[in-house]
């Protein structure tokens with residue numbers, strides 16, 4: 611069985627209490643031996659330290675990712691969270707999500723973010739919101755996350771996602787290709803059983819711990 615990455619992107623959701631409740635409910639039901647499945651949770655960055663402590667104290671097989679990173683190194687950049695700050699609490703960072711691109715992240719800015727992440731050994735999960743976009747050469751994890759499918763209840767077909775993933779894999783640096791966009795417990799396996807897809811990026815359905823567990827179990 612190929613190793614799968616199952617990534618939860620909580621986007622800008624949840625209070626501190628809700629984060630704690632989610633983690634407790636998830637932990638109660640999680641089978642600790644999730645063979646060949648790597649679970650990555652990407653909470654809003656202010657909750658990363660709390661999630662990191664919870665995971666450590668409960669010895670959970672979960673890794674953390676940030677949802678974005680500054681394109682600048684530390685310094686006089688008000689409001690920015692640099693890669694060097696994130697790396698104390700997370701191993702991964704999502705870069706290029708369509709919701710960031712819509713808010714003004716250009717290809718140049720995204721390239722700077724990838725560079726900052728790399729310098730701090732944060733593993734980038736690079737999102738393509740359209741099959742025509744390209745990931746930077748050095749990126750090893752790419753998510754095909756088409757805008758039309760995000761939050762719409764209208765996922766791409768597994769066959770088309772598999773074709774796009776095959777093209778992404780022509781870059782030999784790419785180790786994992788994920789599919790994202792309206793993934794649910796009932797459709798996840800259609801994607802993960804495709805030859806070129808080895809994981810999913812889950813938004814809305816990751817907000818509920820039981821639904822996210824079902825996705826992990828069904829993947």
Ligand code: PGA
Nearest residue numbers: 760761790791792813814
């Ligand atoms: P969704 O979001 O699962 O809510 O469609 C996916 C994403 O934004 O990556």
